[in-house]
Amino acid sequence: MNNIKYLHKYNNITLDVAGIKQFQFSSCVIKTDETVKGFKSLVCRRLVECGWMDEVTMLCKEKLKDRLSKGQTVQSITEDDLFNDVAPDARRMLPDTIKRELKVKVQNKLLQTAGYFDETDSES
Numbered sequence: 001m002n003n004i005k006y007l008h009k010y011n012n013i014t015l016d017v018a019g020i021k022q023f024q025f026s027s028c029v030i031k032t033d034e035t036v037k038g039f040k041s042l043v044c045r046r047l048v049e050c051g052w053m054d055e056v057t058m059l060c061k062e063k064l065k066d067r068l069s070k071g072q073t074v075q076s077i078t079e080d081d082l083f084n085d086v087a088p089d090a091r092r093m094l095p096d097t098i099k100r101e102l103k104v105k106v107q108n109k110l111l112q113t114a115g116y117f118d119e120t121d122s123e124s
Contacts, residue, residue: 035109039102046098056090 047053063085067077 039105042105043098043102046095046101050095050098052090052093052095052098055093056086059086059089059093 060082063082064077067081067085068074
């Protein structure tokens, strides 16, 4: 059987040739604006609710103060510099419950799109 390995940013996905078309179809369908906006809205709401946004804001302020205390000027600090300083810590601080909830929502949407169940069967 011909297997093709898809290298994704976060996962390695191996599909047989017959599964590729279904995978590509599902991937395309989930990228609709309405679906993506719904997922983004959910994640943003959850991150605000759990206080993650406030923690990251404080972390940004701390990293900025650190750079200023080392002699850098505000004008010399780029958004990319600050992002590179904050991103690893911010990712580690993401609550597992939010990651799991989003994973379940995306899986349900893909299964619904593939025809395994309809909207009345899921909470997506």
